[in-house]
Amino acid sequence: xxxSFRIRNFRLFDAIDIEHLTRVxxxxxxxxxxxxxxxEALRVHGDxxxxxxxxxxxxxxxxxxxxxxxxxxxxxxxxxxxxxxLMDPIxxxxxxxxxxxxxxxxxxxxxxxxxxxxxxxxxxxxLSLAAFSHERRGDETIERRVDMESADEDxxxxxxxxxxxxxxxxxxxxxxxxxxxxxxxxxxxxLAVRFVGTNTYESEETLEYWRHIAVRPSARTIVxxxxxxxxPEIKEVVVLPHPRRAGEVILIYSDVKRLPLRSLGxxxxxxFQIMLAMVARPGGLVLIDEFENGLHWSVQRLAWELLLGxxxxxxxxLVATTHSWDCIAAFRDVVGDRGSETGQxxxxxxxxxxSTSGSFVSVLYDGETLKQxxxxxxxxxx
Amino acid sequence: xxxxxxxxxxxxxxxxxxxxxxxxxxxxxxxKICPPRDYGRHNTVTVVPALVPHLIRQLDTQSITRLAIVVxxxxxxxxxxxxxxxxxxxxxxxxxxxxxxxxxxxPNQGSLFQHDxxxxxVGLWLLPNHRDNGMLEDLVLATAARVPPQGALLDHAAEAxxxxxxxxxxxxxxxxxxxxxxxxxxxxxxxxxxAPLRAGLLDQASPSLRGLCDWLVRALG
Numbered sequence: 001x002x003x004s005f006r007i008r009n010f011r012l013f014d015a016i017d018i019e020h021l022t023r024v025x026x027x028x029x030x031x032x033x034x035x036x037x038x039x040e041a042l043r044v045h046g047d048x049x050x051x052x053x054x055x056x057x058x059x060x061x062x063x064x065x066x067x068x069x070x071x072x073x074x075x076x077x078x079x080x081x082x083x084x085x086l087m088d089p090i091x092x093x094x095x096x097x098x099x100x101x102x103x104x105x106x107x108x109x110x111x112x113x114x115x116x117x118x119x120x121x122x123x124x125x126x127l128s129l130a131a132f133s134h135e136r137r138g139d140e141t142i143e144r145r146v147d148m149e150s151a152d153e154d155x156x157x158x159x160x161x162x163x164x165x166x167x168x169x170x171x172x173x174x175x176x177x178x179x180x181x182x183x184x185x186x187x188x189x190x191l192a193v194r195f196v197g198t199n200t201y202e203s204e205e206t207l208e209y210w211r212h213i214a215v216r217p218s219a220r221t222i223v224x225x226x227x228x229x230x231x232p233e234i235k236e237v238v239v240l241p242h243p244r245r246a247g248e249v250i251l252i253y254s255d256v257k258r259l260p261l262r263s264l265g266x267x268x269x270x271x272f273q274i275m276l277a278m279v280a281r282p283g284g285l286v287l288i289d290e291f292e293n294g295l296h297w298s299v300q301r302l303a304w305e306l307l308l309g310x311x312x313x314x315x316x317x318l319v320a321t322t323h324s325w326d327c328i329a330a331f332r333d334v335v336g337d338r339g340s341e342t343g344q345x346x347x348x349x350x351x352x353x354x355s356t357s358g359s360f361v362s363v364l365y366d367g368e369t370l371k372q373x374x375x376x377x378x379x380x381x382x
Numbered sequence: 383x384x385x386x387x388x389x390x391x392x393x394x395x396x397x398x399x400x401x402x403x404x405x406x407x408x409x410x411x412x413x414k415i416c417p418p419r420d421y422g423r424h425n426t427v428t429v430v431p432a433l434v435p436h437l438i439r440q441l442d443t444q445s446i447t448r449l450a451i452v453v454x455x456x457x458x459x460x461x462x463x464x465x466x467x468x469x470x471x472x473x474x475x476x477x478x479x480x481x482x483x484x485x486x487x488x489p490n491q492g493s494l495f496q497h498d499x500x501x502x503x504v505g506l507w508l509l510p511n512h513r514d515n516g517m518l519e520d521l522v523l524a525t526a527a528r529v530p531p532q533g534a535l536l537d538h539a540a541e542a543x544x545x546x547x548x549x550x551x552x553x554x555x556x557x558x559x560x561x562x563x564x565x566x567x568x569x570x571x572x573x574x575x576x577a578p579l580r581a582g583l584l585d586q587a588s589p590s591l592r593g594l595c596d597w598l599v600r601a602l603g
Binding site: 357369 | 443
């Protein structure tokens with residue numbers, strides 16, 4: 001499990017420390033309080049800022065379109081092709097939306113003072129820009145890192161990802177040689193981080209999760225049981241190929257009644273999406289943005305009961321965001337009833353201190369404190 | 383923005399007493415009366431300083447908009463005015479509040495500490511009167527209206543306690559014994575400290591009660 005989380009220079013966050021993360025964490029706060037941003041930071045951290053992860057994070061906010069950044073043209077010297085269109089949108093990952101040429105870095109990892117452990121996710125990650133120059137020696141091109149100040153037209157600026165425990169260097173520029181180098185480094189565990197966004201259930205990620213459980217009847221049963229909370233008549237779930245989409249989820253009621261999940265309500269689609277992420281594999285981190293999307297308030301309590309149990313059973317750590325008071329109340333009541341320390345509420349807000357006005361602060365509510373959370377005391381809208 | 387104040391108290395009898403007192407005051411916002419148990423701690427005065435950082439962070443993010451703290455000064459054996467003042471103000475000072483080393487000389491004024499970095503002022507009242515050792519029951523006794531027949535009942539309670547064949551409680555708890563004896567003589571015998579307030583047995587014009595109410599309005603209003 002991620003025991004605590006420290007973020008520096010990432011998107012909205014100049015600096016924020018979440019001093020404790022527990023098994024199941026519900027993140028609340030007003031608009032622009034950084035809820036989604038926190039999930040993105042956890043996602044980037046958990047996936048070791050892999051190129052695919054960064055691409056998905058940027059795509060999640062429609063920030064991966066190169067035509068939005070026409071001023072950016074940076075050619076690699078050894079192939080002459082355009083650099084990866086991902087490179088410039090990467091500026092939006094940095095606090096202040098500026099590519100930091102001064103060496104400042106995004107830092108993601110456990111809070112200082114956190115107990116060092118063998119946990120695979122409790123590492124520190126650093127993302128910064130660095131300049132590299134190339135020198136031809138015969139048929140070979142030698143690359144070396146140079147000072148940003150001495151960069152010239154042959155210099156390539158790359159995103160450098162370093163892990164405190166691995167000191168890895170990756171380039172996101174489309175150059176095979178460097179990608180090959182990247183593959184030598186520790187690859188992040190497949191599906192170690194599962195992200196459930198606010199998009200539709202047939203997203204690429206969701207169906208990727210399905211592929212992992214399709215041959216595991218016990219996992220499929222968990223998903224089907226969950227869907228029966230909303231519609232008890234469902235017998236089975238299958239995914240069929242679809243000519244234009246990644247697949248078509250079909251709910252089977254009987255030999256003659258089969259309905260595409262897409263044709264049903266938002267609630268059942270949302271639950272399907274969430275459950276797939278939970279059971280896709282044991283362990284790891286599940287991130288859910290706007291948990292309540294489509295889920296009727298009466299189902300939210302059942303959903304939390306299910307998720308708190310599954311998180312324990314499958315050793316999954318869960319971090320979800322919400323805007324909904326119904327969702328918070330359901331979470332508070334379920335955690336209270338279970339009498340466990342497995343659930344925690346994280347309130348993100350902006351400081352009103354004069355010296356740090358607008359900086360982000362987190363307030364944690366667990367155990368008895370969570371029981372006292374009231375709608376009046378925890379404004380989540382606006 | 384939510385607008386809710388918190389009155390941090392040390393135990394259930396304070397929740398009872400202030401739960402009856404606050405509705406009579408002209409406060410501009412709802413106020414939650416919270417003992418340490420609401421924050422996952424045992425109800426005891428000694429954990430109050432440890433709760434201060436969490437509450438100040440709530441002020442910082444405007445989860446709450448006002449904070450006032452009321453705790454017993456107690457007696458020199460387990461507390462006392464100056465040590466209690468030192469404990470609570472040290473926790474507030476660590477959060478950037480301007481707290482003087484010495485408490486106010488005059489009783490019944492309470493304290494309101496300003497923050498150097500723009501957070502709302504935080505109030506502190508050490509029971510009974512923000513100057514002397516004691517506890518909530520001392521405030522109740524000091525403000526009991528000695529109108530017939532209450533004066534005679536109070537005198538009788540004092541004599542009864544004096545005449546006990548065995549005194550099991552310490553001298554510090556004499557005010558508790560006296561208060562609850564007196565309350566047991568009422569038309570509706572009660573053990574909660576909201577009872578004398580609700581029954582109109584306390585003198586609203588007494589310096590202690592008036593001072594406390596004025597301070598509550600300043601700190602939470």
